[in-house]
Amino acid sequence: MKSSATAQEVARLAQVSQSAVSRTFTPGASVSEETRAKVMAAAAQLGYRPNAMARSLITRQSRIVALVMSYLENQFYPLVIQTLSQKLQKQGYHVLMFISDLDEADEVMAEILQYQVDGIVLASTMLSPSLASSCAASGVPIVQFNRVADTSATARYGTNAVTSDNRRGGAMVAELLLARGFERIAFIAGLERSSTSVERERGFNEALAEAGHKVYRRAVGDYSFEGAQAATRALFAAEGLPPDALFVANDHMAIAAMDVLRNELALRVPEDVSVVGFDDVPQAAWGAYQLTTVVQSVEKMVAATVELLHGQMRGDAPPRHVVVPCELVLRRSVRPPANASGAASD
Incomplete structure (x- = not known):
């Protein structure tokens, strides 16, 4: 059986140097179009395919970024996976995804490091001191996406974070409803321990307090569809007048809440109860929901994440927490002002 063609054979046939062959198959490397055409023609004739694993042994770079997630139920995270993967692939990197239980990201760390990954992105999962320590010891850059771990270990081991301005987003919801x-x-x-929920609620409460108000009722949905359904039932089963507006910590739960309000409690949205979410997932704009929500810019958050990864890989950038501004998008799930003649505009 004939052995696979080598880079040296391609170089001889194309009448170029072996380094030119290497540059041709290295994403982002500088090579003239004439040289590239010669190399690609020779490679096709010989049936040559570059060996990424062999290249990683030489360069000591796998060009693999590990993405660790705890759940994909929230429609926000499939968008993150798609956007992050596409951006990194254009730069010659590939995403290797790991799924862990919410509090068990540490258990997959040994497996991740076996792949000699160039960086790690933690999304929808928690960063523990031991995980931060493992990454620091291995020299692998780590970025927390949409999470901030409020621990001394985070500062000690120099991890990065990218979030939207959750606190301001929560405040904008309160200001709108007031x-x-x-x-x-x-x-x-x-989730009670999630930095996203904590910051959104903090901004929400602060804005209410500044106007002399406070939250009428509160429940916990644990960022799950079923949890949000149960929380909605509890809020509207309590004694006294029912809430006239509902802020839900993400769109996934807000959609669940709207289903309960309409289908189980026979309440109209927004006439009887107005609802606001957070994230602006595609389903929020569907005709059945038309959910007013706070927009998290996936594109800007992913761009910041990739920038932080590259800076840490080069070793020329200190760890940072990047906060991406968010904005409020008005749809039809919130009742218009009393003096308005129509529904809120899209």
Whole structure:
């Protein structure tokens, strides 16, 4: 059986140097179009395919970024996977995804490091001190995506983070609902220990307090569809007047809440109860929901994540926490002002 063609054979046939062959098959490397054409023609004739594993042994770079996630139920994270993968692939990197239980990211670390990854992105999972320590010891850059671990280990081991301005986003929701004249504003939290939920609720509460208000009722949905359904039932089963507005810590739960309000409790959205979410997943704009929500820019967050990874790989950038501004998009799940003649615009 004939052995596979080598880079040396391609170089001889194309009448170029072996380094030119290497540059041709290295994403982002500088090579003239004439040389590239010669090399590609020779490679096709010989049936040559570059060996990425062999190249990684020479360069000591795998060009693999590990993405660690705990769940994909929230429609926000498939968007993150798609955008991050596409951006890295254009730069010659590939994403290797690992799924771990929420509090068990540490258990996959040994497996991740076996692949000699060039960087790690943690999304929808928690960063523990031991995980931060493992990454620091291995010299592998790590970026927390949409999470910030409030631990001394995070600062000690120099991890990066990219989040949207969750605190300001929560405040914008409170300001909107107060401006629309709502009095009994309820809140459904995500995971109690999640920095996203904590910051969104903090900004929400601060803005309410500044206006002399406070949350009317509160429940926890754990960032799950079923949890949000149960939380909605609990909020509206309590004694006294029901809430007239509901802020939900993400769109995934907000959609679940709207289903319960309409289908189980026979309440109209927004006439009886107005609902606001957070994320702006594609489903939020569907005709059945038309959910007013806070937009997290996946594109900007992913761009910042990749920039941080590259800076850490080069070793010329200090660890940073990048906060991406967010904005409020108005749809039809919030009742317009009393003096308005129509529904809120899209």
